[in-house]
Amino acid sequence: MKKYDLILIHAPSVFDFRNRDDILFAFLSTGGTIAVSQVYEMYPLGLKALQTSLLNRGRKIAIINLANMMLKNPELDVESFLSSLNTRMFGIDLHWLVHTQGSLSVAKLLKKLNPDIPVIFGGITATLFYKELVEYPQVDFVLRGAEVSDYIDKLLSQLESTSFENIPNLCWKDKKGSIFINEFQAADAYNAHINWEYSDPDINYFVTIPGAGCKYNCTSCGGSNYSMRKYFGIKNGFVSKDLSTFLNELQTIKSLPGENKRLVTLHHWFENRDVLKRVLDTLDGSDIKTIHYTVFNLLPLDHLKLISQYRIKPLFEISIESHNREVRRMSGKPSYSNEELESWLDNLFKHNAKASVEIYFMIGLPKQTPEIVMGDVDYAEHLLNKYSEH
Helix, strand or coil: CEEEEEEEEEEECCCCHHCCCCCCCCCCCCCCCCECCCCCCCCCCHHHHHHHHHHCCCCCCEEEEEEHHHHCCCCCHHHHHHHHCCECCCCEEECCHHHHHHHHHHHHHHHHHCCCEEEEEEHHHHHHHHHHCCCCCCCCCECCCCCCHHHHHHHHCCCCCCCCCCCCCEEEEECCCCEEEEECCCCCCCCCCCCCCCCCCCEEEECCCCCEEECCCCCCCCCCCHHHHHCCCCHEEEEECCCCHHHHHHHHHHHCCCEEEEEEEECCHHHHHHHHHHHHHHCCCCCCCEEEEEECCCCCHHHHHHCCCCCCCCEEEEEEEECCCCHHHHCCCCCCHHHHHHHHHHHHHHHHHCEEEEEEEEECCCCCCCHHHHHHHHHHHHHHHHCCCE
């Protein structure tokens, strides 16, 4: 097998899910937005950004979605497959906390099969719990932060070294097992470009992140403005990509063949009307059929009218969490009323009959009583009935 500099492996949430009957590994579907199982076989976007950056530097990089392989092929001999891999280093994402058991189990198996090949972890959860993570015997390195391609490249250049003190954000062990925590450098910029041409030609589902961090502070989100400032050192909790970088990334999606492409655009870039127009102009005439907008503040009417001028169908995702305004406020959500939400929906469908909306509720929130939860159910039913034609 071809030798790689780095093989990035996305593990299932629970490694032995195929042999478990005590957990319901059901598929999760949000109306076509995301359709994944509780194995969480969708790897984080950071792997694609890292792949693009390192390939552009001449590195040999591969992404292996082990979770998806195991889900599609129940007979897959994982141990035999992993033993066939030929690389200088393995990378495992620990982005979502739900992957803790799966990622550590895969790392343990890799160490058993390839004891001399180092294993590095990265991602949001890895950054938050780096001290605990680096203590595991199957973990050689933990790399903290959001913009890490330079540090990975530097690590690959001196992988045969015995000391890595000059690599920022890196946690590592020496030959005796002593742990070292290097200085953390904040990310003042984020221009991790993704070239989607380095993808399966049949792919038709794309996710874009036009920056690192977030402007907002939803209390249940590990990627909130507060978390990004405190744990990732991101200036002001959010840094945008250069608009040209973001548009070039979209161009690589536009150029791919395919039908019924779906584009999920995270964060709040579309709150800026000029940026919204630039993006829509860039994608106009492409095969992209749907754009997802993750809405925090309800978009002004002129934004909705602009979106309606393009043939690409908009899908608005709104996490209101609860019908109760106090619960919503405690969750870090905007304080608009249910009446204001419905007025916004009325205007949206008036100007764009083809638009779709997904509204999300949660349970287990601050000040949310059982009575409020049942009120959320009633309000969800009210919205479904009122907008049943849409």
